[in-house]
Amino acid sequence: MSATSVLLRPLHPLHPLHAIVLAFPLPLFLGALFSDIAYWMTFQIQWANFSSWLIAGGLLFGAFAVLWALVDLVRSRPGGRGRAAVYFGTLLAMWALGFINALVHAKDAFAIMPEALYLSAIVALLALVAAWVGYSGIRSGRIS
């Protein structure tokens, strides 16, 4: 039996405010994807309207997350720079494609299709990856 003691401590805790703003993009962009699918299937325009607002919300809160990730990247130590860069890059790609998606959703009626569907799927996926990478920093690590 090993005598090594095990200590757990957070590697890189997110600031609570950072965690809160990062909590928005995934559900909002995922909601936009679902309501796009609903519009695609039913032609009921209200789903497309929902998507527009969900994307606007994702962009609003996502913008703060992008800024925070940028600050973290600039302040990161050499050991954590790679992860910080991946986190920032993913969020930035999510925001940029999300903005294009907002412009696509500003077209009238079914003119948003099929681009809206594809973009919403990609943006939701990027939001998932960004949240995964961002929140991974909280996970406890094993040190001896």
Added chain:
Amino acid sequence: MRAAILLGIAAVALAACDSEPGSSPLGESPRLPDPRRGLLPEMTIPRPAGWGSERPTVPEGYRIEAIATDLRIPRQTLVLPNGDILVAEGSGGNAPALRPKDIIAGYIKSMGKSSVPGGNRLTLLRDADGDGTYEVRRVFADNLNAPYGLALVNGSLYVANQDALVRFDYREGQTEASGPPALVTNLPSQINHHWTKALAASPDGRHLYVGIGSNSNITERGMEAEVNRAMVWEIDARTGAHRPYATGLRNPTALTIQPGTDKLWAVVNERDEIGPDLVPDYLTSVQEGGFYGWPYSYWGQNVDDRVRPQDPEKVAAAIRPDYALGSHVAALGVAFSSEAMGARFADGVFVGEHGSWNRAEPVGYKVVFVPFRDGRPTGEPVDVVTGFLNGEGNARGRPVGVTLDPRGALIIADDLSNTVWRLTPAR
């Protein structure tokens, strides 16, 4: 100061190709390009500049005078039998913003409009001594609701408010209505994305025709919002009973009866955001029971892919309009001419073009004459009153309603400079 804003730059850069200015399809058989749109719609909003000491440009042998200024959004006019002119003043619509786009686009478009609140009234102008100066100005009727279409028949003055058709009794010489109007019938007014209610009366006075615009550009407020929209109603003047007379007319902004044939004609504003040269606004005779395409198709059988569900049967039934006025010109006024306007403009119609927003290079912003032969429009439209855009691309004014004064004048409402203009052949 660079007052004309060009939001189209990004859109043009993103779009595959640019448009040739002035290539908008015209006439009886326009050649239409394929629909296209970049990430942003092309937008150029000429900013209000005012006339100052300038006035509109007119052809050699004609003169133009402002006969009333400082009005409150004059839209349509009516020349009464004694020569008095009634001006409908108002601004309607109560469409809520449903998307972020509606808020942004609404703000941008408002920069090209007058900031004066609509008058909700009829103003009477009188030139008692016939010298061309309208020295009497009275409020004929007040407390109306965005009045637009006007018609006088059999001693009844009909006014199409944005929510109801109403009737005043009219005696010649009156400068003020004798009381509040009577209701003929309510008109569709939910949302009122296109709020203007155009009006024409059949010559026998039995029927009234009211143009009711669509509740969206292209069904983006849902199909349910389009019930009883994008059509012309025929209304029984006595009972108020009504039925759709013709449908599929996206925004019939002015109606008139052709002298001699007693046929109903309309100018109609077509859909936006599928390119600078689509879809042509048009002038057409209105066939009873006819379907003119909106929303499913345009200019006959050109399917609009933005509409779901589609309707191939309606597309097949769609009537091709008579005459393309050009895309995005925003025709808001139409009047048949007569020999009183001089030989050049004796046979045809005048059309007031309010001017474009959905085009990098603005079009419209003028009054044109469409020549007729054998009762049909033919040939290219001729510029009659221009100069509404100044050299910097800003708007001195924007023409709306045009009305023929049978004594030999064209009355033009300008809802940006809040002026009524009078064009006459010089004698």
